[in-house]
Amino acid sequence: MSLLTIKDIQIRDPFIVPREEEGKYYMYGSTDANIWGKGTGFDAYVSTDLSNWEGPYPVFRPGENFFADNNFWAPEVYAYKDKYYMFATFRRRDNNLLGTAILVSDQLLGPFTLHSDGPVTPKEWSSLDGSLHVDEQGIPWMIFCHEWQQVGDGEVCAVRLSEDLYSTLGEPILLFTASEAAWTTPYISPRYPDTKNYVTDGPYVFRTNKGQLRMLWASFIDNTYALGLAESVTGEIKGPWVQANEALYRNDGGHGMVFRTFEGKLLLALHTPNNTPDERPIFLEIKGLENSPIR
Secondary structure (H helix, E strand, C coil), rough: CCCEEEEHHCCCEEEEECCCCCEEEEEEECCCCCCCCCCEEEEEEEEECCCEEEEEEEEECCCCCCEEEEEEEEEEEEEEECCEEEEEEECCCCCCCEEEEEEEECCCCCEEECCCCCHHHCCCCCCEEEEECCCCCCCCEEEEEEEEEHCCCCCEEHHHEEECCCCCEEEEEEEEEHCCCCCCCCCCCCEEEEEEEEECCEEEEECCCCCEEEEEEEEEEECEEEEEEECCCCCCCCEEEEEEECCCCCCCCEEEEEEEECCEEEEEEEEEEECCCEEEEEEEEECCCCCCCCC
C-alpha cells in the first residue's frame, strides 16, 4: 500500500485518535466522494508522523437493513470502557431528517456496527455532529447541533447518555445559539433566501490543562466557513457558555477538534476549503488555545 499525504486525502470533519502505545495516529472523517448524496460508509487512515498516511481502510459499511441511505457525516471515535464507540450523523430513511447514531467496535479499524437503536437525537429534530463528553463525575453526555434549517438560529445542545451509550436519559438542554457569538453573520442560503439563518456545526468539547471546559464549533462569516471557541463559566457542560469575540479560524475551514501529539504538542485538526471535492485535513499548532482568555 503506497503512502498518501494529506493533499491526497479528500476528507471532511477530520477526527484524530492518537495511540501512543502503537506510535500511530488514526484519522476518521466524512470520506464519501460526494457526502451530499448516497452514503457509502466511512474510511480511516493511519500515520506515524501526521504527514504520510496509509489507507483508506473501510471501517464502516451499512448493512442491507441500515436505517439510512444518504449523508454519512462526521464520525468521531472514542475509547470508552473496553470498546471503541463511533458517533456519526446519517439522514434517516423514515422521515428524511438528520440524526446522530452510535456505533461500536472492538478495534480502531473496525468493523463498526450499529450500537444504538438508530439515532439517539430526537426523532422530530434535524440534528447532526454528535460528540461524546464524559464529565468529571464519569457521566457521559452527547453534544450536538439542532440544525439551522429547522430552527433558523442553529443550536448547540447537550443530552445525557445512558452508561452503556445505548440511549439518552431525559430531554436535550440548550447550551447556546449561533447568533450569541459576536463573530457569526447570517448564512445566506439559496434554498432560504428570505430568511435570516445562523449555522451551528461540529461542536467538540475539551478540557484545558488548567481545567477550563471549552468548545470548538463552526459557523459562517459572510458565507465563509469559520471556527469559533466558547467556554463554560462553571466548568460544567450545562454552562452557561460564553463566546470568544473573534473567530479562531476564518479561512474557509472548520469542524475542528484538538489532540496531543506524541511529542506533547496540542494540534487543531480541521478541514479546508469547505467545498467538495477539494476539502483536505490540516493540522495547526495553537499554543494559546488551552489557557489564554477567550475574550
